[in-house]
Amino acid sequence: MQPAIEPARAEERSPASAHPVDAAAGGAAFQRAVWESLVASTDALERLRVLHAWDASTRALRMAREGRLASAAQHFRESERAGESASLSPMSQALCASVRESALAYLEFRRGDHASAELRLRRAMEHDIELERRHGMSVFYMHRVQLLHNFVRLHVHEGDFARAWSLGVRTLGHLQGALPAPIELAARRDVPLRTASTALVAAMACQVACELAKLLLTWRPDGRAVELLASALAPEGSEAPSELCSAWMRAVVACLRGDGDHVSEECEALLQPGLGRMAVLRESLEVLRLRGSDG
């Protein structure tokens, strides 16, 4: 047997590691689902073109994160050229466009152009709806949820904390199974969350919760905002995708209602150090407790 290309053996390259949509959506489960849909409906050459466009978007996003904005723009142009090729099917074009627009939104955000960032997010959402409804890629529902999370961040940076809180809490409540889909999601009633894996929904819930926790470090919600969070708690006895988020939400509601000691004691075990990137959940509770004792 002839040797293959040595540094890239087949067994080292699962679809999840090979196709990084993490830039736009996050989660190996999401990536795998997208790639499987692509494998089922496109030929090898088309997949290569999509891969090429995604790679360029991923590089661009990485550069934008590093603050290399001109380089990011250059790689987005490369992604655009690859993804808009007339030889791609409408589905592949929409796939490339969704990944690119959501990543470009970040570039605009880094440039400080929030209006353009919002426009990009809306465009990405339109592409996601097309992928979901015309091409049966239900996994893009979760991508839209991710975009809502990005809207939350955008509202925070615009200083519109109440709006960020409202959208974040309604999104979190939806992910936890307590609230209907936020209207901003333009969701159909007949496409429920159950099409996504529990792990993916839980990961997304944690991401949104972290965004809300960050907000709590500097902003105090009013009574209505607190009640909105209370309404987003999964009903007692039901199993929410993320028990960690539920515990955090209960503790926050309790703290904000002024009976923090009782519930936060209950949650302490869940919020011990070791949460890694989610340490902000614990920090937010500590801040709320301190504020409570100050008050």
Add this chain to the structure above:
Amino acid sequence: MGFKLSRYHVVTDRFRDMRDGLDKRLLFSTRTAQYRVVGEREWRAIEQGRFDGLPQFVVEDLVRSEFLAPAEENELATILGRNRAAAEDSRSLYQVVQPTAACQMGCGYCSQIHRARALSPEHQDQFLQRVEARLRVGRFERLKIGWFGAEPLLGLAVMRRMSPKLRELAELHDCEYEAKIVTNGLLLDADVSTELVESHCVRSIEVTIDGPAEFHDRSRPLKGGQATQRRVFDNFVALAARDDLDVRLSLRCNVGRANADGVDELLRSIAEAGVQARIHFYAAPIHAWGNDADQQGLTPDEFAAREVGWMALAAELGFPVAVLPERAEILCLATMPQGELVDANGGLFQCTEVSYLAAYGPDHEYARGRLESPAALDGTERAHAWSREVESGATPCAQCPMLPVCGGGCPKLWREGHEPCPSAKRNIRLRLLLAHALERKRATTRTEPATRA
């Protein structure tokens, strides 16, 4: 439309892998500076564009590593676009200071005119103001100062006055600060080394030694003709032996016909001193520096052939060796929009190879005025001129597969009618084989204990 083999690739001749008896080649993408080992049959398929005959994961890897590019892509535009963007994005403000015009040495290939003149306090202050204006305008995260010569350590008094002010400026603008120095090493004793690292934040020291004494002392004597090698060598080795100074050490050997046979011995003598693991060694061909010094050099082919031998020996002796070139998005001072050099006379330049040279007057295209009447701070247009030149086909670079890793070489030398192509253009295939052999050796060393266990 499909994919094509990128024009920016290099492939070795076929070789027989003695481990498995198969014929293979090494394929190098200069777009990403990555290489792959490819079976002969796979290479034939790649070369002929028959990608459907390859496993899908292999093709995906080739696409992602940019060995393959979309058939319709204008690759030159992509490479130059990335280079321009990288220059715009740079968060490092790099400024070069020549604190003095003096040098003790009278190197045969140097045409700088040395004299006992230091950068005056007035010029220092004007330059500091210029640096501050740049820090204020640009969004920089780092201020990097290069201390160059003539011999910068003869201008230590200037460094002592300027360093604290430069650090202060960096701090004021929330920037990290670091410096490098290129010195002949004569004054690089223990106290000066300590001072450079601890007081002047020097993080990189480069010294040139042109071989053992019998070679070095012929090309790099004092102006009075006295020998210098022993002192430079001892200073450098003593510095390399210190573990209390966090500084990168580079050893450059300028190689011409007269000293090419001495490079091996230089490497061995460093290794005998036991400090080779600390020293980044490289050989550089003697080139025209406002003179005809290139006439003393090896031919480019000779240099390239011998260089791989020096690399192999250096690696064998335990020096850290960079065998394969890396992607060169930002070429030199001339392609940095804010990059600038000030010489001891207060002259400003966008090139390190122009000051103190009689051949280049104050109107040279890389001159940027004087501190009393400087050019505008922003040199973006000038910095991008080189990529426009490459794009226009003024040099053969647009057609060269090495462009992404060499950036086109020295723009000034091209304009003077020289061909500044790096040695890698001529020996990249041998370098690939060497890199692969070294990688295999490392892998074997890594796995051996486990195998024994």
